[in-house]
Each structure stands twice: as C-alpha cells, then as structure tokens.
Amino acid sequence: MNRKNILVTGGAGYIGSHTLVELYNSGYKPIVVDNLSNSSLNNITGAEQIIKSKIDFYKVDCTDFEQMNKVFKEKKNIDAVIHFAAFKSVEESVRHPDKYFSNNIRSLETLIDLMNSHNVNNIIFSSSCTVYGTPEFLPVNELAPFGKAESPYGETKQLCEKLIEKSTINSISLRYFNPVGSHPTSLIGDCSADKPNNLVPIICEVASGKRESMQIFGNDYNTIDGTCVRDYIHVVDLAKAHVMAVNHILNNTKIKTAYNLGVGKGVSVQEVIDSFQKVNNLKISYELGPRRSGDVEKIYSDNTKINDELGWFPVMSFESGLESAWNWEKLKN
Ligand code: NAD
Ligand code: WQD
Numbered sequence: 001m002n003r004k005n006i007l008v009t010g011g012a013g014y015i016g017s018h019t020l021v022e023l024y025n026s027g028y029k030p031i032v033v034d035n036l037s038n039s040s041l042n043n044i045t046g047a048e049q050i051i052k053s054k055i056d057f058y059k060v061d062c063t064d065f066e067q068m069n070k071v072f073k074e075k076k077n078i079d080a081v082i083h084f085a086a087f088k089s090v091e092e093s094v095r096h097p098d099k100y101f102s103n104n105i106r107s108l109e110t111l112i113d114l115m116n117s118h119n120v121n122n123i124i125f126s127s128s129c130t131v132y133g134t135p136e137f138l139p140v141n142e143l144a145p146f147g148k149a150e151s152p153y154g155e156t157k158q159l160c161e162k163l164i165e166k167s168t169i170n171s172i173s174l175r176y177f178n179p180v181g182s183h184p185t186s187l188i189g190d191c192s193a194d195k196p197n198n199l200v201p202i203i204c205e206v207a208s209g210k211r212e213s214m215q216i217f218g219n220d221y222n223t224i225d226g227t228c229v230r231d232y233i234h235v236v237d238l239a240k241a242h243v244m245a246v247n248h249i250l251n252n253t254k255i256k257t258a259y260n261l262g263v264g265k266g267v268s269v270q271e272v273i274d275s276f277q278k279v280n281n282l283k284i285s286y287e288l289g290p291r292r293s294g295d296v297e298k299i300y301s302d303n304t305k306i307n308d309e310l311g312w313f314p315v316m317s318f319e320s321g322l323e324s325a326w327n328w329e330k331l332k333n
Contacts, residue, residue, distance in 0.1 A: 001027060001281050001323065002028075003027055003028055003029035004028050004079040004080075004250065005028075005029050005031055005075060005077060005078045005084060006023055006028045006029065006030050006031065006078070006079060006080050006246060006257075007024070007031050007071070007075070007078045007080070007120075007274050008030045008031065008032050008033070008035070008081075008082070008084065008086030009032075009033045009062050009076055009081065009082070009083045009084055009085035009111065010011065010033075010034055010039075010062075010084045010085030010086065010126075010207055010300065011030060011032030011033070011034055011044075011055075011057075011082075011085070011109070011174075012032060012034035012036055012039040012040065012041065012043045012044055012057075012191075012272055013038060013039045013043070013084055013085075013190075013191075014039070014179070014189065014190035014191070014192070014235065015032065015084055015176075015179060015238060015239065016032070016034070016039075016043075016045075016082075016084040017043035017044070017046065017188040017189075018045050018182075018183055018188060018236060018238070018239035019040075019082060019084070019243075020032065020044075020047045020051075020055060021047050021051055021183065021188070022236075022237065022240050022242065022243045023242070023243055023246070024047075024051040024053065024055075024279060025051065025191045026243045028243070028246065029056075030055060030056075030059075031039065031055075031056045031071075031075055031078070031111060031169070032055060032056065032057045033058045033060050033062060033068070033071055033085070033269065034058075034059065034060075034085065034142060035059060035060060035061040035062070035085075036059060036298060037061075037117055037193070038087070038088070038192050038193050039135040039191045040059075040191040041190075042191065043188045043189070043191060044057050046183075046185075046187035046188040046189070047188055049185075049187050050185055050187055050188070050314060051080075052266070053232055056067055056075075057090060058071050060104075061107075062083075062085045062107035062108040062111060063102075063103065063122065064110075065110050065113070065114070068114055069114060070128075070209060071118070072114050072117075072118045073118075078118070078120045078192050079120075079122065079250060080120070080122035080123065080245070080246050080249055080250060081111060081115060081120060081122065081123045081124070082123075082124045082126075082242055082329040083108060083111060083123060083125050084126045084133050085107050085158075086098050086103065086104040086107065086126065086156070087099065087103050087104060087281030088153065088155070089153065089194055089197055090150070090151045090153045090154070090197065090311050091197045091296070092153075092194065093151050093152040093153035093222075094152060094279065096293075096299070097152035100152045101152065101155075101156060101159075104153075104156035104157075105156060105159055105160065105163070107112070108125075108160050108164070109163065110164055111123070112146075112163065112164075112167050115166075115169055116148065116168070116169070118165075120169075120172075121170050122169065122170045122246075122249045122250065123145075123164065123168055123169050123170070123171045123172075124171075124172050124173075124242060124245045124246060125160060125161070125164055125171060125172070125174070126161070126174060126176065126177070126183045127157050127161055127173040127174060127175045127258065128154070128157045128175055128310060129175050129176065129177045129178075129231070129260070129262065129299055129301065130150060130151070130153070130154035130157055130175055130300065131146050131147075131157050131158050131161060131175060132144050132145075132175075133146070133147020133148045133149060133154070134145065134148075134296050134297070135147065135151075135266065135299060136149055137251065138266075138298060138299065138300060139164035139264060139266075139301055139302035140260070140298050140299060140300070140301060141260065141301075141302035141304070141305065142175075142258050142259065142260055142302075143168075146158050146161075150168055150294045150295075150296065151187060151294060155198055157308045161258065164184075164256075164258060168258065170176060170248075170249055170252070170253070170254065170255045171255065171256050171257075171261050172173075172245045172248065172249055172255060172257055172258070172259065173256075173257075173258040174241060174242070174259055174261045175195065175258060175260050175261060175301075176233065176238060176261045176263075177230065177231035177232070177233050177240045177260070177261065177262030177299070177300065177301050178198070178199075178230045178231060178232045178233065179232075179233055179234075179235045179325040180233070180234060180235065180280070180318075180321040180322065180325055181200075181202045181235050181236065181316070181322070181323075181325050182235060182305060182324040182325060182328035183235075183236060183322060183324070184236075184320075184328065186288050186327045186328050186331050187323070189328035190232065190328070195297050197274060199230075199269060200232075200276070200322065200325050201271065201325070201329075202214050202221070202277050202302065203272070203273060203284055203325075204325055204326055204328075204329035205324065205329070206284050206285060206286070206303070207276075207280065207282055207326060207329065208283060208329050208330065209297045212285065213285040213286060213287060214284070214285070214286045214287075215286065215287055215289030215290035215291075216269050216270065216273070216286060216287070216288050216289060217269070217291055217295060218289070218290060218291035218292070218295070219288050221272070221291075221297045221298070222297060223266075223268055223272075223297065223298055225268050225269055225270045225271070226270075227252065227268045227269035227270045228268065228269050228296070228297060228298060229266040229268050229297070229298035229299070230266065230267060230268065230269075230298075230299060230300065231260065231261050231262035231263055231264065231265060231266060231267070231269055231299065231300035231301050232272070232318055233263050233321075234262065234314065234316060234317075234318070234320065234321040234324075235259045235281070235321075236316050237263075237314045237316050239310070239313060241259075241261050241310070241312045244310040244312050245310060246257070246308055247310075247321050248309070256282070257309075258297075259303075259305055259306040259309070259310065260301040260302060260303050260305065260306060260321070261301070261303070261306060261312075262303055263298060263300075263301070263302030263303070263314045263318070264300065264301050264302065264303045264314075265300060266298055266300035267318065272322075273286060275319060276325075276326070277303070279319045279322045279326075279328045280322065280323060302304065311314065316320065
C-alpha cells in the first residue's frame with residue numbers, strides 16, 4: 001500500500017498515540033517527533049502492538065530547528081503535519097507562563113518555518129475550547145469570538161491559532177473539549193509526568209488509593225446540580241476526527257478553518273463522579289470544596305460544523321470512556 005506520510009509532533013502523548021493508531025488503520029503512515037518531556041516510549045510500543053507494525057520515531061524537540069530540519073530532509077515527502085506537541089497543564093502555566101509561551105509558541109513557529117521551506121502545506125493543530133474563555137451563548141459554536149484567556153496556557157492556544165491563520169499554510173484547528181478515556185486495549189494512554197489536574201484522572205487516582213479523597217470545586221453554580229458542566233469526549237472519537245481532518249485537508253487545496261471537537265452534551269462534575277462509581281462499581285471518596293479560580297461555569301460544544309463538513313460524529317459512549325480510564329489507571333500502577 002502506498003501510504004501518505006503524516007508527521008505527528010507529540011505523537012507519544014495521550015491524544016497523539018491514539019491518533020497514530022487511527023491514522024495507520026486508515027491507510028496513512030504516521031511519523032512521530034516527540035521529546036518525551038511528558039510521555040513515554042511505551043505509548044509508541046503500545047501503538048505498534050495495536051497496529052502490528054513499526055512506527056518511525058524521532059526523539060527530537062520541536063523547538064530545535066536543526067534537528068527538525070533533519071527530520072524533514074530525511075522524510076522528504078511529508079503530506080501533512082498534525083501538531084500535538086505542547087505543554088498542557090493550566091495550573092503549571094499560571095506558575096511558569098514563560099515555559100508555556102516558549103515551548104508552545106516556539107514549536108509552532110519552528111514548524112511553520114520548516115513547512116514553508118520544505119513545501120509542506122497542510123497542518124492540523126491541537127487547539128482547545130479554552131480559546132472561547134467564558135462563552136456568551138451555549139452550546140458554543142465556532143463563530144463565537146476568542147474570550148479572555150483563563151490562563152497563560154489558554155493564551156498560547158489563542159496565539160497559535162492566530163499564527164496559523166496568518167501563515168500561508170492550509171490549516172484546520174481542532175478545538176477539543178474535555179478528552180477522557182483510553183484505547184480499549186489499555187496499551188496506550190495518558191503518561192503525563194505531572195500530578196494530574198483533570199477531573200477523570202483525579203477520580204482514577206482516588207479509586208486506586210493514590211489519593212485519599214478529592215474535592216468537587218464548587219456546588220453553587222447555576223447548573224443542574226450546582227457543579228460545573230463540561231463536554232467530555234472519548235479520546236478514540238477524538239483521534240478519529242484527526243483522520244477525517246487529514247482526509248479533508250488533503251482533498252482540498254485551500255483551507256483555513258477551525259472545528260469544535262466535542263460531543264455536544266453538557267455533563268456536571270457530580271454526574272461524572274456518579275457515573276464513574278456506577279460504571280466501575282466502586283466508591284469514590286469526595287467532599288464539596290470551594291470554587292477553583294478561573295473555572296468556567298459551563299461550556300459544551302455545538303458540533304454541527306464538524307458533523308456537516310467532515311462527517312464526524314461521536315460513537316463511543318461516555319460510560320466506556322470512564323471504564324477505559326479506570327482500566328488504564330489500574331495497569332499504570
Ligand atoms: P500530552 O502531554 O500527553 O502530549 C503532548 C506530547 O508532546 C507529549 O508526548 C510531550 O512529550 C510532547 N512535547 C511537548 N513539548 C514538545 C516539544 N517541544 N518537542 C517535542 N515534543 C514535545 O498531551 P495531550 O493530552 O496528548 O495533548 C495533546 C495536545 O492537545 C496538546 O497540544 C494539548 O494542549 C492539546 N489539548 C489537550 C487537551 C487535554 O485535555 N488533554 C485538551 C485540549 C487540547
Ligand atoms: C473539569 C471540571 C473542575 C478536578 C482543562 C483546560 C482546558 C482543556 C481541558 C486543554 C471543572 C472540576 C476538577 C477536581 C473538580 N485542556 N474538578 N475537582 O478545567 O474543564 O479544562 O482541561 O486544552 O483547556 O482548562 O478540565 O478536568 O480540570 O475540570 O471538581 O479535583 O472538574 O472544577 O469544573 P477543565 P478539568
């Protein structure tokens with residue numbers, strides 16, 4: 001089979017590794033660049049086990065122009081790039097904003113320079129619903145303006161989208177809502193180096209005994225049960241959307257667009273905890289705590305644009321996301 005080459009930066013990470021599998025299964029050849037700053041080679045070997053094939057892997061930092069240039073030279077015909085590589089902790093970005101601006105912006109700038117000089121014209125960028133800040137209308141659609149960034153991390157996503165917009169490269173920015181779950185094989189998953197800050201990984205740590213208990217950050221919001229509402233999307237559905245975005249960008253000569261990537265349904269923090277307990281048949285120790293600063297009360301997506309233009313629809317259930325998240329946590333320990 002003559003497979004098209006897709007350069008996947010950050011491909012050893014949580015979402016990247018799931019995307020490698022879907023790319024390969026759809027007839028593409030993923031080539032990974034990752035410095036393993038927040039992941040593990042196990043995600044590459046895990047993906048290789050799932051697809052039963054080797055994956056080209058370069059341990060390279062995306063901000064290193066010379067090393068990246070070598071990859072572009074060696075691989076010659078790269079058809080498209082999926083750019084996952086970035087730091088992603090909202091909380092750390094508040095403590096070390098420079099680290100976030102430097103890594104997230106410089107890696108994209110380097111990539112755009114190299115794409116221009118090597119004539120690679122298609123990029124899929126990992127953006128986030130955080131670009132909307134607190135949206136005025138729900139469900140939020142892509143016409144909503146960028147809101148006030150809730151964190152330096154959020155600001156880097158806004159700046160990156162603008163950088164891509166200004167470039168001459170064809171681009172699709174995918175604005176992820178809240179990814180959850182793992183591949184059903186449990187061979188790949190989130191290997192983040194830091195303590196998790198996201199809800200489902202924290203619930204998993206409580207379930208495994210790594211944490212004694214957790215807090216629900218605020219129950220006095222104007223929502224169904226007073227707790228914050230988010231749009232949780234299974235990581236396998238998220239990965240499949242990248243393949244559809246690659247298909248789309250390779251079949252169209254001029255594209256500059258952004259899509260929401262969420263299920264389109266709001267779920268409260270309390271509902272997540274209740275469902276996790278039910279699906280996995282265990283008890284989570286939690287208490288009600290104060291609001292977390294910077295939290296948006298509720299946000300969920302209008303996903304009509306990606307439904308209509310890419311034919312993407314979520315198929316994995318929320319429950320299977322919670323089940324696979326727990327399975328991954330058990331194997332990690
Ligand atoms: P992740 O940390 O698991 O994956 C990111 C990968 O990029 C890691 O493997 C890391 O080692 C690598 N990396 C970071 N900086 C690099 C650099 N300079 N050079 C080479 N490799 C580098 O994170 P993820 O959850 O898979 O997120 C992937 C992308 O999606 C990120 O851009 C993130 O901001 C974005 N995103 C994530 C979420 C989420 O909740 N997970 C939500 C919205 C957007
Ligand atoms: C979800 C809900 C918390 C932990 C962040 C980024 C966003 C995107 C996804 C990358 C919130 C509540 C959490 C806890 C809790 N990432 N919570 N107790 O804040 O929606 O989004 O990750 O782009 O940009 O901002 O995700 O998982 O941190 O929180 O009550 O111990 O769970 O308050 O309402 P969030 P999250």
